[in-house]
Amino acid sequence: METATISVAATEEIKPPLTGIGVIGWARKNLFSGKFNTVLTLLILFALVKTVPPFIRWAFVDSLWSSESQACKEAAGACWSVVTNNFRFILFGFYPYDQQWRPILAIALLVAFVIYSHSRRRWNKNLLIAWPLGLALMGIIMHGGIFFLPEVETEKWSGISLTLLLAIFGLSAAYPLGVILALGRRSRLPAIKALSVVYIELIRGVPLISMLFMASVMLPLFLPEGITIDKILRAQVAIILFTAAYIAEVVRGGLQAIPRGQYEAAEALGLSYYQKMRLIVLPQALKTVIPPTVSILISAFKDTSLVVIIGLFDLLKTTHVTLSNPDWMGFSNEAYIFTAMIYFVGCFFMSNFSRRLEAQLKT
Amino acid sequence: MNDKIESQEKLSDSPIIQIIEMHKWFGDFHVLRDINLSVNKGERIVICGPSGSGKSTLIRCINRLEEHQRGRIIVDNIELTNDIKNVEKIRAEVGMVFQHFNLFPHLTILDNLTLGPIWVRKTPRAKAEDMAMYYLEKVHIAEQAKKFPGQLSGGQQQRVAIARSLCMKPKVMLFDEPTSALDPEMVKEVLDVMIQLAQEGMTMLVVSHEMGFARSVAHRVLFMDFGQILEQNTPKEFFSNPQHERSKLFLSQILH
Ligand SMILES: Nc1ncnc2c1ncn2[C@@H]1O[C@H](COP(=O)(O)OP(=O)(O)O)[C@@H](O)[C@H]1O
Numbered sequence: 001m002e003t004a005t006i007s008v009a010a011t012e013e014i015k016p017p018l019t020g021i022g023v024i025g026w027a028r029k030n031l032f033s034g035k036f037n038t039v040l041t042l043l044i045l046f047a048l049v050k051t052v053p054p055f056i057r058w059a060f061v062d063s064l065w066s067s068e069s070q071a072c073k074e075a076a077g078a079c080w081s082v083v084t085n086n087f088r089f090i091l092f093g094f095y096p097y098d099q100q101w102r103p104i105l106a107i108a109l110l111v112a113f114v115i116y117s118h119s120r121r122r123w124n125k126n127l128l129i130a131w132p133l134g135l136a137l138m139g140i141i142m143h144g145g146i147f148f149l150p151e152v153e154t155e156k157w158s159g160i161s162l163t164l165l166l167a168i169f170g171l172s173a174a175y176p177l178g179v180i181l182a183l184g185r186r187s188r189l190p191a192i193k194a195l196s197v198v199y200i201e202l203i204r205g206v207p208l209i210s211m212l213f214m215a216s217v218m219l220p221l222f223l224p225e226g227i228t229i230d231k232i233l234r235a236q237v238a239i240i241l242f243t244a245a246y247i248a249e250v251v252r253g254g255l256q257a258i259p260r261g262q263y264e265a266a267e268a269l270g271l272s273y274y275q276k277m278r279l280i281v282l283p284q285a286l287k288t289v290i291p292p293t294v295s296i297l298i299s300a301f302k303d304t305s306l307v308v309i310i311g312l313f314d315l316l317k318t319t320h321v322t323l324s325n326p327d328w329m330g331f332s333n334e335a336y337i338f339t340a341m342i343y344f345v346g347c348f349f350m351s352n353f354s355r356r357l358e359a360q361l362k363t
Numbered sequence: 364m365n366d367k368i369e370s371q372e373k374l375s376d377s378p379i380i381q382i383i384e385m386h387k388w389f390g391d392f393h394v395l396r397d398i399n400l401s402v403n404k405g406e407r408i409v410i411c412g413p414s415g416s417g418k419s420t421l422i423r424c425i426n427r428l429e430e431h432q433r434g435r436i437i438v439d440n441i442e443l444t445n446d447i448k449n450v451e452k453i454r455a456e457v458g459m460v461f462q463h464f465n466l467f468p469h470l471t472i473l474d475n476l477t478l479g480p481i482w483v484r485k486t487p488r489a490k491a492e493d494m495a496m497y498y499l500e501k502v503h504i505a506e507q508a509k510k511f512p513g514q515l516s517g518g519q520q521q522r523v524a525i526a527r528s529l530c531m532k533p534k535v536m537l538f539d540e541p542t543s544a545l546d547p548e549m550v551k552e553v554l555d556v557m558i559q560l561a562q563e564g565m566t567m568l569v570v571s572h573e574m575g576f577a578r579s580v581a582h583r584v585l586f587m588d589f590g591q592i593l594e595q596n597t598p599k600e601f602f603s604n605p606q607h608e609r610s611k612l613f614l615s616q617i618l619h
């Protein structure tokens with residue numbers, strides 16, 4: 001505090017040289033510093049000029065937004081009508097048409113929860129209780145069968161609701177499971193350690209697709225007659241088990257980065273194993289592995305689209321079905337751009353969140 | 364010197380730490396050999412000896428950061444065994460200060476200090492914070508309570524580490540070379556805190572080569588080499604008239 005007065009006086013006198021500031025200064029420093037960079041800048045400018053205007057013309061100028069499919073076939077630009085005309089099917093699939101306000105409500109609830117939880121200052125015990133309750137409420141809204149809500153069996157859940165369901169439950173269950181597995185792998189108890197190692201290595205040696213196949217085709221063969229497990233639940237479990245193994249390995253890396261002195265200081269205070277891990281080791285370890293963890297969560301989110309191969313209709317599959325309608329065949333660019341944007345919003349949100357979280361946790 | 368003699372008279376003769384014929388190996392390496400040591404309440408012991416002689420390992424056995432394999436260690440009337448509940452009980456009564464401070468970097472200074480009282484002693488938070496502030500004042504660092512360890516100098520961090528241990532109201536304090544990772548100008552501020560602690564009658568085992576500190580506060584100096592306690596004596600006798608060949612050699616090396 002004492003030094004502050006000195007530095008204020010010093011900065012007032014010296015100003016930066018003029019060439020270093022302003023648009024010209026910025027361009028010279030960042031775009032045209034040296035021959036190679038100048039050539040690179042010009043090449044990129046050329047490529048942009050060649051591609052951006054035609055794309056804008058296709059996507060916005062010559063495009064059709066709410067026409068019949070016949071009009072689209074004659075248009076020169078994009079046919080966004082494929083999206084607007086099939087909007088509700090792409091998003092909600094086979095969920096009964098007159099009940100589709102329910103997935104909308106559930107998703108709105110989810111978005112509200114996510115936005116509210118965005119800031120770390122709001123994290124407390126109440127929020128920790130509110131989340132499972134909120135998720136259960138979303139499930140009730142979707143499933144119905146109580147109050148005045150007619151029941152909608154899970155087979156009919158499709159489109160974006162299915163994608164979000166698989167992703168949210170998958171990620172929020174896989175994360176704690178992965179942390180437990182990572183702790184297990186570093187346990188001093190040989191049985192727990194061996195179990196964790198076998199589990200992690202086994203799962204990592206198998207592609208997600210084959211796990212989904214096993215869950216949907218093989219598992220029922222082993223179940224006693226008359227007992228069936230919901231198909232979505234089976235896929236969900238496969239995704240959780242799969243993602244958890246990868247999270248476990250990332251978290252293990254974080255645990256290994258914690259110096260021995262931290263464990264020893266915690267033990268010397270008399271903390272129990274559980275307290276030591278919860279209060280000292282995990283907060284530090286999980287913080288250092290936020291970036292790779294979020295990478296795994298993002299790819300798990302996108303991998304939920306693999307459930308198409310066991311006959312579930314997620315967002316990608318409903319898009320695909322729309323395009324198999326003879327009226328709308330051939331407009332796959334437009335439809336997939338739309339779907340891609342939905343995935344992008346989800347992924348962008350996650351990576352943005354992780355960056356903010358890292359900044360907030362920086363000490 | 365006078366302070367020391369004064370408190371020496373108050374020494375109670377019930378041992379708080381008893382180590383009996385204790386051995387320890389790292390793999391095949393016999394790191395501690397036949398250690399016998401009894402420490403009375405209020406007694407202050409400085410342990411010195413060449414690097415690798417087993418000083419750290421010895422004091423780390425006392426709160427079972429290391430396990431001994433033969434013999435017995437009894438602390439505060441509890442024998443150290445594999446019973447983890449007993450170990451945790453002893454650790455709560457035995458404070459430890461490390462060479463590299465080992466503060467928790469993700470917690471503020473205040474939270475570093477209140478962690479043990481809140482979670483181990485089940486002290487209410489408000490009371491734990493009052494106590495933390497009391498000890499922070501004692502080590503002359505109360506104004507840093509809201510900062511994180513990374514924002515403090517080495518000497519400040521080590522004083523926080525001492526305060527963190529004191530918040531547990533320990534019966535014994537172990538110090539493992541508390542000043543050897545510090546820049547020279549910070550050594551004194553830490554030693555002053557330790558001397559003050561000694562004057563208040565704390566039972567202390569200090570691994571250190573700070574001979575001035577040993578002279579002014581220790582009741583006994585232990586000299587270790589090859590995993591054995593080769594010599595023990597009052598600081599005055601030990602420094603002026605070392606008995607063992609190895610102690611003579613060691614003293615001639617560190618005093619120059
Ligand atoms: N965890 C360990 N595993 C194997 N050897 C160790 C371990 N810790 C210490 N040692 C060895 O034990 C000996 C005594 O170490 P230490 O007690 O740290 O000595 P000091 O503190 O006197 O310098 C050294 O030779 C050291 O290399």
Ligand SMILES: [Mg+2]
Nearest residue numbers: 418419420540
């Ligand atoms: Mg040592």
